[in-house]
Amino acid sequence: xxxxxxIGTLALVLGLAVGAEAQxxxxxxxxxxxxxVFNSLGADLGLTVQYAxxxxxxSFTFTGTVSDPNSIGLSTGSSGIVGKSVTVFCTFSxxxxxxxxxxxxxxxxxxxxxxxxxxVNFGLITDPNGADLAFSDVSQLATAYAxxxxxxxxxxxxxxxxxxxxxxxxxxPFAWGANSQAxxxxxxxxxxxxxxxxxxxxxxxxxxWTGNNxxxxxxxxxxxxxxxxxxxxxxxxxxxxxxxxxxxxxxLSGNNWVSVGNxxxxxxGNLVTALQNNAAPPAVGYLGWADANSLNAxxxxxxxxxxxxxxxxxxxxxxxxGVENGQYTFWAYEHLFSxxxxxxxxTGTFAPAxxxxxxxxxxxxxxxxxxxxxxxxxxRNQDGGPVSHF
Numbered sequence: 001x002x003x004x005x006x007i008g009t010l011a012l013v014l015g016l017a018v019g020a021e022a023q024x025x026x027x028x029x030x031x032x033x034x035x036x037v038f039n040s041l042g043a044d045l046g047l048t049v050q051y052a053x054x055x056x057x058x059s060f061t062f063t064g065t066v067s068d069p070n071s072i073g074l075s076t077g078s079s080g081i082v083g084k085s086v087t088v089f090c091t092f093s094x095x096x097x098x099x100x101x102x103x104x105x106x107x108x109x110x111x112x113x114x115x116x117x118x119x120v121n122f123g124l125i126t127d128p129n130g131a132d133l134a135f136s137d138v139s140q141l142a143t144a145y146a147x148x149x150x151x152x153x154x155x156x157x158x159x160x161x162x163x164x165x166x167x168x169x170x171x172x173p174f175a176w177g178a179n180s181q182a183x184x185x186x187x188x189x190x191x192x193x194x195x196x197x198x199x200x201x202x203x204x205x206x207x208x209w210t211g212n213n214x215x216x217x218x219x220x221x222x223x224x225x226x227x228x229x230x231x232x233x234x235x236x237x238x239x240x241x242x243x244x245x246x247x248x249x250x251x252l253s254g255n256n257w258v259s260v261g262n263x264x265x266x267x268x269g270n271l272v273t274a275l276q277n278n279a280a281p282p283a284v285g286y287l288g289w290a291d292a293n294s295l296n297a298x299x300x301x302x303x304x305x306x307x308x309x310x311x312x313x314x315x316x317x318x319x320x321x322g323v324e325n326g327q328y329t330f331w332a333y334e335h336l337f338s339x340x341x342x343x344x345x346x347t348g349t350f351a352p353a354x355x356x357x358x359x360x361x362x363x364x365x366x367x368x369x370x371x372x373x374x375x376x377x378x379x380r381n382q383d384g385g386p387v388s389h390f
Contacts, residue, residue: 029098032288044357095230098134137230159374168333202248237384276300
């Protein structure tokens, strides 16, 4: 049965403990969702950015007393979030990295120190100052940590799909992006068969797109993310590849593509920068919509291409209806996992408020690059699984 399309209050409350002192909170994980987090912390929770004052940064720090500047209905009172002092350290390098950080004792990640803006190591799980929350474009089951003894809990939204157990806090769509040379060569669509050949070999003849034998000698290069990336897992799962398969990818060096094997870019922003190079040979790669929105910025003339014949829309005007109604299927649920050792304040007060802010931010940011689960008319039962109506 279809859920009511409202933002609503949050469904998951894990505890109500708060302290009078300022709380430090550490967040890691998905780069595809970092712009939504940046905007939510500042615009919707009323915090002040202290480092990396751009939503395109992979690391940033916010601090201050939580308020409700947009009157979205954040909780107040002794157990509420409004009026609480927090400092939120964020660093994003991939969904799988985020899950690893929460399930593997002894993992270390570098956050940015608020006062000195120098790198400071905070141990994860075993250190009380470690990561508390991790965003991920994929479920724990889709990663190498599916069988970890630590089974992570999620912070959900009130409009999460309830017809199955596979859900999250929102839907994160992705796009296949092409650089200017690929677009000029006539590449306008990509299919699972092409993806399989392209990422198995690292290059594929242009003729696979055009059907012209004379184009076989023109190489199209595969670019992508490292294996910590949820975007990569989503792309491989959605294209019927084994999510743990080894791929062959390229990175830009000057104006040329250089083979890096199974390695890839550490963030979607870095991948976008590579696809913005108008002098490089034809190349395609996979991106969350927020990053794909920058494909033709900074002088680049790249852009999104169709997936299995259905367009993701265009930069600044994405095909929301196609995702919501099941025509465009290159998407994943966005998850927010919590460290089992995180404080009750973090999981029960701050994290639900952050999700509430994210829900508000999703529909009040232009262009919209994510979708509320309550707006969806379709669902999935696993990463890359079939899209079905409910």
